[in-house]
Amino acid sequence: MADYDVIVIGCGPAGMMACGELAKRGVKVLGIDKKPLLDINIRTASGYCFLDQNFNQENIKMTPKGDKSLLEYTDSGFELTYGDKLEGIYHSYMFSDTKKHWKVTVTDKPFYHIFNPHQCHEDRYKWAKKQGAEFMPATLFRNVEQTPEGVNVKVRRDGQDIYLTAKKLLAADGLTSKVAKVTGKNKDRTDFGMKGPTIEYEVKNVECPYPRGDMFFFGSGNFGGRAGGIIMVPSCHGEGIFRMETMSMLPASTAEDLIEYFTKKGPFSDWFKNSEVIETSGVVIEFLGPMIIPQLDHIxxxxxxxxxxxxxxxxxxxxxxxxxxxxxxxxxxxxxYDEYTEWWADHFDWVRNPKAMADYTKRVMFPRFFTVKELDFLFDKAMENPIILKEAEASPYTFSTMMLESFIALPGVPEDLKERMRQLIDADMAQVASMAGKVQKAS
Ligand SMILES: Cc1cc2nc3c(=O)[nH]c(=O)nc-3n(C[C@H](O)[C@H](O)[C@H](O)COP(=O)(O)OP(=O)(O)OC[C@H]3O[C@@H](n4cnc5c(N)ncnc54)[C@H](O)[C@@H]3O)c2cc1C
Known part of the structure; x- marks a missing residue:
């Protein structure tokens, strides 16, 4: 007899929700995670979310409930409580290293809301434990073997290998999934060669002269001649507090060099002269094409x-x-599992439509398509003609198109520049990836 009906590898947002829901429905479930504490977040996450709008074929309706927020997944048919209020953000900016910027403001409906990743983990973990889910923290998944009856799972805890059996396995171990690696499930996925570290600082006492909004900084002058970028998102902890994350290359030390230069020596360093880092986190990001069929026998x-x-x-x-x-x-x-596979493709556009991957990537790649002179020209024009909209779709998939269309609509933009922006709107993943360097098969 198997030790568990289901073992879940990884207790992030996906795995923790699965553990709680399975336990709630009477399934004997074990959640395994390498993290020693499951109610805190250690992975970088800026903390924005898209509510009251369609996002991945789901519309999450948010209703404030005193100092908490009710989130109703109206398509999937479940709800959960987030243990805090959620603030809407109405401004979005991009800054070059010459300090010129582009800004867009919405007046009637926020672009997105900001949340506290720690709060999410705490809420879900408490709830899942209450439902009766079992957990094995501080435990590293190492391997899995499939048998006719289920899976044999090898994990490591306190320097010891432990073997567990289950009828089914949910792999929820995130972007660089070890389950996918050891089962060979990454072999058919395209590796876009975009792998790099990011570190995030949560910083208080930032003297930013602009109304609260997300800010994307690029241009090597911001980083002492280094390539990279920084995204700064308002923190749920209040005014003058931001979560700043780097887009950087390997080795991981470059991420620290980037953010240290930006805050201490770069053109915007005067915003940070009295600032204090209150939290740091990090993660290595790797962009593989999606799994088209996210199942393998019992997994x-x-x-x-x-x-x-x-x-x-x-x-x-x-x-x-x-x-x-x-x-x-x-x-x-x-x-x-076949039903999940269909649901997966129906909900995440990039499974069936590779252009959706490209659209997602363009926002951060945007500066690479233009010269500094062209960007300064566009930003000058944008500062003279502020963009104020009632509302705008600004998910990671639609943002770059909205931004490029706003540049095309500016007066006095030369036709050849407009044409390049139209080409960028239409660019597919092969065109975007070739700019990033390489496209290869994942291992
Ligand atoms: C820089 C950055 C910023 C982001 N900003 C946002 C944001 O603002 N808003 C937003 O909604 N999302 C954001 N995300 C994305 C978000 O963090 C992920 O989409 C989300 O966390 C995915 O959840 P998951 O449960 O699938 O995987 P993960 O959150 O990655 O969870 C995987 C879990 O598996 C565990 N694990 C991994 N390997 C093993 C192993 N071998 N053994 C045991 N345990 C293992 C990990 O410890 C982790 O707990 C951001 C991501 C990055 C990289």
Whole structure:
């Protein structure tokens, strides 16, 4: 007899939701994670989410409930409580190293809301434990073997190898999934060669002269001649507090060099003269094409483990919920994994439409398509003609098109520059990836 009905590898947003939902429905489930503490976040995440709008074929309706927020997943049919208020953000900026900028403001509906990743982990962990889910923290997944009856899982804890059995396995171990690696499930995925570290500083006492909004800084002058970028998102902890994350190359030390130069010596360093770092986190990002079929015998891959880039918290939670529903069907002899595979392709555009991957990537790659002179020209024009909209779709998939269209609409932009921006709007992943360097098969 198997030790568990289901073992879940990884207790991030996807895995934790799956553990709680499975336990709630009477399934004997074990969540395994290398993190020693499951109610805190150590992985970089700026903390923005898209509510009251369609995002990955789900519309999450948010209703403030005193000092908490009710989140209803209206398509998937479940709800959860987030243990704090959620602030809407109405401004978005890009800054070059000449200090010129582009700004867009919405007046009626925020671009997105900001949340506290720690709060999400704490909320879900408490809830999952209450449902009766078992957990094994501080435990590293090492390998899995499939048998006719289920899976044999090898993990390592306190320097000892432990072997566990289960009827089914949910792989929820994130972007650089070890389950995908050891099962060979990455072999058919395209490696876009975009791998790099990011570190995030949460910084207080930032003397930013602009209204609260996300800010994207690029241009080597911001980083002492280094390539890279910084995204700065307002923190849920209040005014003058931002989460700053780097887009940097390997080795990981470059991420620190980038942010240290930016805050201490770069053209914007005067914003940081009285600032203080209150939290740091980091992660290595790797962009593989999505799994088209996120299942392998007894294993179902949920959340970022099967994704292109990221599902984001809100959609990783949705994967956890639907993954739990479907693994129960599978335990009952039904074709739950096939149903999940179809649901996965129906909800995440990049599974069937590679252009969606390109659109997602263009925002951060944007400066690479133009010369500094062209960008300064566009930013000058944008500063003379502020963009104020009632509302705008600004998800990672639609943002770059909205931004490029706003540049095309500016007066006095030469036709050849407009044409290049139109080409960029239409560019597919092969064109974007070739700019990033290489395209290869994942190992
Ligand atoms: C720089 C950056 C900024 C981001 N900003 C945002 C944001 O603002 N908003 C947003 O919604 N999302 C953001 N994301 C994306 C978001 O963090 C992910 O989409 C989300 O966390 C995916 O959830 P997941 O459960 O699938 O995987 P993860 O959150 O990656 O969880 C995987 C879990 O598996 C565990 N694990 C991994 N390997 C092993 C192993 N071998 N053994 C045991 N355990 C293991 C990890 O410890 C982790 O707990 C950001 C991501 C990055 C990189």
């Amino acid at each position: 179902l891959f949920i959340g970022d483990s099967a994704a292109y880039g990221e599902c984001l918290y809100q959609s990783a939670v949705m994967c956890g919920y639907v993954g739990a529903e479907k693994v129960i069907k599978e335990l009952n002899g039904e074709k739950g």
